Amino acid sequence: MSDQFDVILLAAQRVGTVNPLAAAHGVSHKCLVPVAGETLIGRTLASVSSHPDCRSIHILIEPDGERAVRPVAESFTRKDLPIHFIASDSNIAASVLLGCENGTAPFVVTTADNVLIKHDSINKVVRAIGDGADAVAALANKDDIRSVHPLAQRFFYEFRDHGYANCNLYGIASTDALNAVEIFREGGQFMNHPRRLVNAFGLWNILLMRFGWVSIDAAFRRMSKRFGIDMRRVPLSDGTQAIDVDNERTYRIVEAVLENRVHDLKI
Template identity: 80%
Template sequence: MDNKFDVILLAAQRTGVVNPLAEAHGVSHKCLIPIAGEMLIVRTLQSVTSHPGCRAVHILIEPDGEAAVRPVAEEFARDDLPIHFIRSDSNIAESVLLGCKNGSPPFVITTADNVLIKHDCIDRAVRKLGEGADAVAGLANKDDIRAIHPLAQRGFYEFRDNGYANCNLYGIANENALKAAEIFREGGQFMNNPKRLITAFGLVNILLMRFKWVTIDGAFKRMSKRFGITMRRVPLSDGTQAIDVDNERTYKIVEAILEDRVADLKL
């Protein structure tokens, strides 16, 4: 596998539902919210399209969202880096599958509000795919996340070795790995919904995690067996990678991080 990849960028919101944060900031879609002088989706596109390995971006969004996003997103298109718009499905798993069908593997999957995403973290995900993983997920541990801000995350997946949070950074190496898209089928957010957890991972695996009888890597091995593919964790020591813009609390935290980055560049 070379180091080239397609990006699947999830930017949709529920049909007919205005995101509360978008409403608070006076825009129709969360991805259009300005933060530190740029829209969320613009910041994420700046990061992924400036990566030398990115060969195409597939933006999953509903039609009314596309009308608002297309003008700003197309500014990042180049002859060697097309920007495609795909009508999103109401189910995240189906949206991921649509994006994969439109492009060529391997795929890096992220969200439009993941504005802190860094090149080296994408590199880690792509490298793990190149080492034989069919599907990967970036995770940071709670110590590194809390070191950035004590309120950056309020819930963690607790395992025997530590607590972890996902970084909205995933990778899929091949068509066989599309089985991993099932993880998204119930919405991808599991913390407060045991039924979603059981549907995605199986009751035995959930019990092992619930009672901290398994390490994070042990859990990935069990998930690999459940889905019949090789799933691996991408350890990310930068706690900022687990902080996306979900609400006003995380908006303010991310805004402060972005402002600190600009200040560091001026030093």
Template identity: 45%
Template sequence: MSATAITVIVLAAQRTGVINPLATRASVSHKCLAPIRGKALIRHVMETLVTVPNVEAIRVSVEPKVHAELEVVLADYASPELPITLVASDENIVESVVKAAGESEGPFVVTTADNVLLTRDAVAQVVDAMREADAVIGIAREKNVKAAHPEGQRNYYGFSDGGIANCNLYGLSSRKAFKAAEVFREGGQFMSNPGRMIRAFGLLNIVLLRAGLMKLHPAMEVLSDRLGATVKAVEFEDGALAIDVDNERTYAVCEELLPGRPAKV
């Protein structure tokens, strides 16, 4: 993939029928508007994304009922050179990505509105990896996540070469990669869904994964063969990238880590 304009998709919707406790605690309508270190979660993400080279558009997927409120927040980051568009989300996360993609042919970077520890360098690594892959998933090794904060994550995917955590940062090099997005549609919940895992990896490979007998990168090769699209895992040394604001515990962790994150320039 040559250097080209990138569309960033930010998933900001809440789970259907779920009242987010962080939003309730902060007396706001939506989790992405809950403040941390004096700024709404989505502001921290936007402040990083607007510094990423070659981004031509940012599209935020969220329920229409919060569009008017978010338009006010996002106006601080939009410009004629970098339009920010709000798109109605879908109950299915893959459909939300497809809707947010609009008419663009890609490449796409996908992240979440609660990914407050995101860095420009991490996005750049994903973009670079799309030169050799249809779909990219950002991950961090368990040792690096624990080095960033011992309470940052409690659940890891078990591979024979060590545990990994999802960083909620993905790359889709073109529309061909949309079918690979099904693998990522529930982020960290994917490995707990046996049906989705079997469809993606195949029954024998699921047994090997469950037994901790398969290494990460060979597993990505198996997944690529099953999907008919090249899927690559990008390993971040920065373990904090695997920590987003999911609950009270991770809110406290992110609040502690934010002051030490790389400057947004």
């Protein structure tokens, strides 16, 4: 299997709502918010597009956002790399599927606000797919994330072995593995919406995870059985990889990481 991959970049915001961070920074779309001198999507694209094995990028954004985002995207992407803009769906899972239908597997899926993403993290996701996984999710543990900043994440998935947070970085090996996209069906953000967890993973699996009765790898084995594919977690020891720009608090933390002054930050 080739190490090359297509990137699915989720850049849309909720239709009909004004993103608070975008409003605070005077821009039309959250992905255009500047952080440490560059836009969120510009920084993320600069990272993923500079990966030597990145073959193509598919940007999912609402139709009225393409005009504003396209010039930024093109200026931060290497010139020989194809960029495809695709009208996003209001549902995250449907948007991922649209991106996959337009591209060539395997896929690396991430978000436009994942500005701290590193090549090493992408390499681990691609390597896990190369080792036979159908779908993978990158996660960092609680201690590594809090070592970056104590408020970098407020909620964690608690398992028997540790607490974890996702890194908004996923891998999909082929179209046969698209059952995994059902995880996004109701928009993610599972910590704040328990019903979404139940719908995605099943009540018994959720109870096992909720009460810390299973390790994280055992949980992934159970998810694999539920979805009928080999789903694995990719452990990332760099806690910054679980910090994206969701709100003003995480914006300031990410800005501090980028400016190399996180230990002096007071929130």
